[in-house]
Amino acid sequence: MIEIYDITKKYGNRTVLDISSLSFSKGETVVIAGPNGSGKSTLLKILAGTLKADSGKLTVGGKVLYLPQQSLPFGMTVRKNILFSIESRTDKEVRCDEILRKLNLKAFEGKNAKTLSGGECQRLxxxxxxxxxxxxxILDEPSSAADIEGNELIEGAVKEYKEKNGCGVIMTTHSPRQALDLADRIIMLCDGRVAENGSFREILQNPQTEWTKKFISQWSIDFNR
Amino acid sequence: MLLSMDRELLHIIGVTLRMSFFSTLISCTLGITLGVLIGQKSFKGKRTVNKITGTLMGLPPVVAGLIVYMLFTRYGVFGELKLLFTVEVMVIAQCLLITPVVINLTQSVISSNAAIIRETAVGLNFTAAKRLRLLLNENRQALLSVVLNAFGRSIAEVGAVSLVGGNIQWKTRVMTTAIMLETNKGNFSFALALGIILLVISLIVNIIANLLVKEEKR
Incomplete structure (x- = not known):
């Protein structure tokens, strides 16, 4: 379980985050959406521990892995990038080959990661x-630079990983379709505050902000999903 | 002269390499460590530290030589060590000159990408040691330039080493002080020959260093 209480964060005089309470459970996929500058990335950074909140309490129960919006490709081959990131274990090569195939990176495994395209970098x-x-x-816009195929690969890999590990997934997206496809729960942020927090059905029935209305208007509604 | 390589010339080359190697090693060990610490941390007074190292980058070699000379002269603070006019004191003078340069360049290199490397590494749950390894690996080309810059300064320096080393034959004479001496004697061809050897040494060091820190391409 990850829980936050009375979290605030300011950049200069501007309050970018002001959240009274939120919790995230294992096994649940939570998508955080909201307009640019609404505090999505700041919230994820605080949850991942790469940024300290100015005030409030954060409780993290379990191991967290975090993908920042701008993740650096290491100056080594794609294969070495992956091997370098694996925590000490015996089945390194097997895991590496498996993920290379899953995210369609096998063809680039000997290439220097710095020469990959934006979408390939994101998959790496x-x-x-x-x-x-x-x-x-915790994933901050994991497929923002990906094309349609890359997007499918990323979503598929995340779903499969979640099913296999039973972990919780917290991610941001600007894509209404991705939110609808992946989320068990959607949190909408507006000016650093939680504007919506619920399932897509709940949000559809009673949208609180104009931005939410625009966002959900792009959902092709299928209540039998 | 170059082909015959007489004993004195070989001794001068040996002293030059020994002095340059140790001054580069010490100043880079100190400078890169401090530069990495300053570059990746935000703290009060960071700007002041940068201003100080930036100012010290412009320290005239003769002034550095003078300071070290005063410290190691018979009545100086470290006079009892009797190091004046030795290769050791030449190394100390060079470290005084080069370390601020290494600190300043390293912190500038590191601060350019430390934040994104840290965020990526923390996200992957890397240990502090692995994070440092990644930081150094990601900046290896730029840090190589810093080391080569330090070596270049060291091997080409003349003001401080002639002051504290005394340009003593068979003892503290290095390539640069020998070039100066031979020029003053009007022995231009010998001075020029020494200059060519100096350049060749620099070239060889550059090639070796670049081979050691080869970027993975493909």
Whole structure:
């Protein structure tokens, strides 16, 4: 379980995050959406422990893996990038081959990661995470640079990883379709505050902000899903 | 002269390499460690530290030589060590000159990407040691330039080493001080020959260093 209480964060005089309470459970996929500058990435950074909140309490029960919006491809081959990221274990090579195939990176395994395209880099960054076990997977727009095929590969890999590990997934996205496809629960942030927090059905029935209305208007509604 | 390589010339080359190697090693060990610490941390007074190292980068070699000379002269603070006019004191003078350069360049290299490397590494649950390994590996080309810059400064320096070393034959004479001496004697061809050897040494060191820190391409 990850829980936060009364978290605030300011950049200069501007309050970018002000959340009274939120919790995330293992086995649940939570998608965080909201307009640019609404505090999504800041919230994820605080949850992942790469940024300290100005005030409030954060409790993290379990191991967290985090994919930042800009993840650095290491200056080595794609294969070495993955092997370097695997925590000490005996089946390194097997895990590496498996994830390379799953994210369609096998053809680039001998290439220097710095020469990959944006979408390929994103797949590599996710691959480095998914070769390790964790209790919570935190992903900041994991497929923002991916094409349709890359997007499918990323979503498929995340779903499969979650099913296999039973971990919790917390991710941000600007894609209404991705939110609908992956989320058990959706949190909408607006000016650093939680504007919505519920299943897509609950949000559809009673949207609180104009931005939410725009966001959900792009969902093709299938209540039997 | 170059082909015959007389004993004195070989001794001068040996002293030059020994002095440059140790001053590069010490100043880079100190400078890169401090540069990495300063570059990846935010702390009060960081700007002041950068201003100080930036100012010390412009320290004239003769002034550095003078300071070290005063410290190691018979009545100086370290006079009892009797190190004046030795290769050791030449190394100390060079470290005084080069370390601020290494600190400043290293912190500038590290601060350019330390934040993104840290975020990526923390996200992957890397240990502190693995994070440092990654940081150094990601900046290896730039840090190689810093080391080569330090070596270049060391091997080409003349003001401080002639002051504290005394340019003593068979003892503290190095390539640069020998070039100066031969030029003053009007022995231009010998001075030029020494200059060529100096350049060749620099070239060889550059080639070896680049081979050691080869970027993976494909």
């Amino acid at each position: 960054a996710l691959a480095r995470l998914l070769v390790n076990d964790c209790d919570f997977l």
